[in-house]
Amino acid sequence: MLLLVFGLSFLSFFPSLSLSQHFAPTRTKPHHRISVSLNLKQRKQREEKRRMMMKLDTSGLESFSAAVPSAMAAAEDQLFAPPSFDLPAGCADFDKFQMEAKQTLKHAKGTTTLAFIFNQGVIVAADSRASMGGYISSQSVKKIIEINPYMLGTMAGGAADCQFWHRNLGIKCRLHELANKRRISVTGASKLLANILYSYRGMGLSIGTMIAGWDEKGPGLYYVDSEGGRLKGNRFSVGSGSPYAYGVLDNGYRPDMTVEEAHELARRAIYHATFRDGASGGVVSVYHVGPNGWKKLSGDDVSELHYKYYPVQPTPVEHEMVDAPPA
Amino acid sequence: MARYDRAITVFSPDGHLFQVEYALEAVRKGNAAVGVRGSDTVVLGVEKKSTPKLQDSRTVRKIVSLDTHIALACAGLKADARVLINRARIECQSHRLTVEDPVTVEYITRYIAGLQQKYTQSGGVRPFGLSTLIVGFDPYSEKPALYQTDPSGTFSAWKANATGRNSNSMREFLEKNYKETSGKETIKLAIRALLEVVESGGKNIEIAVMTHKDGLRQLEEAEIDEYVAEIEAEKAAAEAAKKGGGASTSASS
Secondary structure (H helix, E strand, O other): OHHHHHHHHHHHHOOOOOHHHHHHHHOOOOOOOOOOOOOHHHHHHHHHHHHHHHHHOOHHHHHHHHHOOHHHHHHHHHHOOOOOOOOOOOOOOHHHHHHHHHHHHOOOOOOOEEEEEEOOEEEEEEOOOEEEOOEEEEOOOOOEEEEEOOEEEEOOEOHHHHHHHHHHHHHHHHHHHHHHOOOOOHHHHHHHHHHHHHHOOOOOOOEEEEEEEEEOOEEEEEEEEOOOOEEEOOEEEEOOOHHHHHHHHHHHOOOOOOHHHHHHHHHHHHHHHHHHOOOOOOEEEEEEEEOOEEEEEEEEEHHHHHHHHOOOOOOOOOOOOOOOOOO | OHHHHOOOOOOOOOOOOHHHHHHHHHHHHOOOEEEEEOOOEEEEEEEOOOOOOOOOHHHOOOEEEEEOOEEEEEEEOHHHHHHHHHHHHHHHHHHHHHHOOOOOHHHHHHHHHHHHHHOOOOOOOOOOOEEEEEEEEOOOOOOEEEEEEOOOOOEEEOOEEEEOOOHHHHHHHHHHHOOOOOOHHHHHHHHHHHHOOOOOOHHHEEEEEEEOOOEEEEOOHHHHHHHHHHHHHHHHHHHHHHHHHHHHHHHHO
C-alpha cells in the first residue's frame, strides 16, 4: 500500500523522468530471443501479465534516489526518509534476534523424569503435566512410553516429537528382531535413536529421553537428546524439575535397594520436584524393568502424596477470639 | 536358448536365469575350497595352485578375515571376490558403529548373499562369479558357524561343505566321514577332504583355523606337512588292518 502511494507521488512530481528508464525491462524492448508465433488469446494474456508487472515493479524507487544526486535529492530526503518509528532492539543483528526468539519458544523441557539402575533392574519414573508457557494444558500425559515389552522410553521436551520418534524406534526394534532372530540390545536401540536425532540436528526437534531396558548384558540405561548426545549411565533425571529430583535421588540412592525401596525413592524424588517446579505435577508414574520385562508399579496423584508425606497437624489455638459482649 | 543369456534380467521360457547358471559354471572352474565346523573350532581350506617362482606368495591370500571373528574363503573369480570382501568388511564395521555390537555370522552372510542377489536383478550388470564359505563365532553365544553363499544369492548353514573344483567328490567324502570333532580332528578332516582332489603334499593346500579365543590363524607349511604325514600314516595303518583282517578271513574260509 505504502509503496503504491510512493509510486504515485513519484509519478506526479517527476513525470518527465521517463517511465521507460525504470520499467524498461518489462516494456516492449527489442527481444533477442526467437519469436514465437502466438495466437490472439496467448498474446492478450502476455500483455496482461506485462501490465500487471509494470504496476507492481517498485525497483525504480531505490535506483531513482541513488541515480539522482544534488539538490533534487535533498528535496526528496524528507519524502523518502526512513520510517520515523524505532525498530525493536536486535533487528540490526538478525542472527542474535533469531536465536533469542528460539530461546523464548524453547519450553526448557517442562517436566520431571528420572531413571536409575540398581541391583534388581531399572526404575523409571515421571510426572504427567504438560504446560504451554504458564498454562497447564494437561495433568494426565503419559510420559513413559512403552517401546516394547522389555524397553521403556521417557518423554521430555516436545510431546509430539517424543511420541513419534519413540514409536518409530519401536518399529525399528521389532524389525531388527525379525531380521536377526534376537532382541536388540538397549545399546543398539539407543544408538539407533541417537543417530536419527543427530541427522535432524538443528531442525528444531526437542527431545530429552532416557532409554531403559533389560537385555542379554543385564539392565541398561542411556540418555539421548535432540542435540545428538548419547550418554550411558546409572542415574539420570531430565527436565525442568530435574535439579530437585537429583537432590532427593542422589541422597537416597544405594545400589543394593529392594524393589520396594527403589520404588519409594523414585516416587519421592518426583514428588519433591513437582512441589517446587511449576512445570511438573499431576500424577507420578513409576515403572520397574526386570529380567522379564517392565511392570508398572504405581501411579499416584502428587497432591494426595503431599498430604500423605506431610499430614495436616491440628495446630493448637493460642488465643481464642471471643465476641465482644453486647453493649 | 541363445536369446535368453544376453541380458541378466531376462528369464528363459523354462524359468532359468542363464547368467546365474553360467556364474555357477565359473565357480565350478575355480579352485577347490572346503569348510568344516567343529564344536569349538572352524577350519577353512583352499587348494593352492603352484606359485610361480617369481611371485610373492604373501600377496595372494585366499582365506581372508572380514572381522576379528569372521573369515571367508571363496571359489570363482578372484577379482569379484575382492570387491565383495571389501563391501563386507565395511558392513562389519558399520554394524559395530550403529548397534555397538560385532556382526553375527548369519548377519554378514545375509548381507553378502543380499549383495549377490542384487546383481542378479539389475540392468547392465552381471552376477558375482563366486561362491563363498563364511566361518566365524557369534559374539555372545560363542557358537561356531559355517555358511555358504552362491551367485544366485541363496545362503544356508552347513556342518561341512565344499565348493569350487571337484566339490561334489569332496562333499561326498565329507558326508561319508563327517562326525562331531574338535580341535585337531577338525583340521585333519578338512585336510583329508582336500587331499581327495588335490595332488598330495602340503605345498598345494592352504589351511586356516579359527577358535573363539585365538581368532584366525593361517597354518604354516611345516604344520600342514605334519598333518598330512599323520593322515598318510593313519591311512596306511587302516589299509594294513583291512588287509590283515581280510587275510585271516580268507585263511579261515
